Amino acid sequence: MTTTAARRSATIAAPRPKGDAGTHQGVVVEPHLDPALTSRPDVRPTSRRLGPGKRRRFAGVVGPAALILLWVVASATGLLDPRILSEPWTVVSTAGELIADGRLQENLAISAQRAGLGLFFGIVVGAVLAVLSGLSRVGESLIDGPVQIKRAIPGLALIPLLILWFGIDETMKVLTITLGVFVPIYLQTHAGLRGIDLRYVELAQSLGLSRAGFLRRVVLPGALPGFFLGLRFAVTGAWVSLVVVEQINSTSGIGYMMELARTYGQTNIIVLGLAVYGVLGLLSDAAVRLLERKALSWQRTLAG
Template structure:
């Protein structure tokens, strides 16, 4: 007990300023800290518009944007564009996901597969999607096919890279274990390889989902008659900054929402890891 009280005594001492340790870490989290930056921007924007400091031809006022948003929803245009865009992004994502995963597994499990597949994917990774679009337009026209293929090509890369990396970094000890247990090749794949590579795949998926939306902007601005990118492009032609901002905000919300959705799936699928963070 005496020892305990001595400790308490020593603990109270650093309250004196000259003995206080300098805090080097960032300190405790600020409540609503993440929302603070965007809120500040919003306030500056509203104040600038309200005081007439921002020319509405450069940037519409927040209330104009909100009114336009309501109007676009009321006449159903926003829903139409959003539907078209979502369908494109989802199709490209789904196809790219399957192709990327299959390529990663083939390349991750066989040296021959790696020799054939890895190089081309790395080359694709180094080429910006934007640079491929003229070629893809020549090959596949300017219709839906070209758009979905562009998104697919963009999505394949992160899925492949992260899944392949996860496959290759599966602990050799598990491989040894599988050998002593006489696992068949299929059982090895199902029990060890695929679950082991799942964290990498989920990381790739998060990048892929974001990339699908980003690629959408590109393909829809190049040549389209519908979709969010088309809506933004048209608004640019007519100088309607409020519509452009509605489009940008919708993109941002879509991106954040789909990332949150993937993280939710990730937590479910990797529940065996969750116990670690407790």
């Protein structure tokens, strides 16, 4: 008899038609093959969900889109004075003009090259130092202290010295970015590496792994989550250092373009530069996260 159960769950799903139960008598129906299943009530106790739930598509775009919408509305209603912050459409048309005469691409290319080179060298230096310092006591006592000191010195404070040593050309700019990038890579990779469970080290010993094999199969994969965390800091840090070196002394790059615009009071170009930095930062962070998800697919975490 389905009457009481159906009445109780009437708000959740439509009750099955009368007499339906009789037609199935004595027939074993596979649950997933039964077409009536979708119309059956689904009553179940549910526990409080504590994780963030299933991953949704385009979830990362919602926040930035809301910010842009706020900007559009504030400009359109006159709440935002264009002399303080240009309207979004002015920035878009400025972008169109700068792309048409080639200035934006040109400056973007040179900026990207600087950031890319600095990032590359910073990753290599940070990762190598982290492994050396993480795997040997001698390495740790030689490397860890100086890196912590470097960490305490702001990147900006080193620029005068770097200019004296290397002049104001590309070497100085890339080096400044490298110095900013290697620190988070080192710190997080080192922490990840030191966090590897001692039981895996014991396992590697009992299996007679060589030093190289231990490094390749246990240490590096085990330190990878830490490395990726460091990489996300590093990528953002590379763009930040880039702004600094391009605005202090430079004749090209997005930072230079913005600095020039400041001299002429062109808010629209300044805002465009900011928008470009923002987009670059967002895109590079998304790229790192995608890479991370692919490389760490063995992990089972809240991120899902």
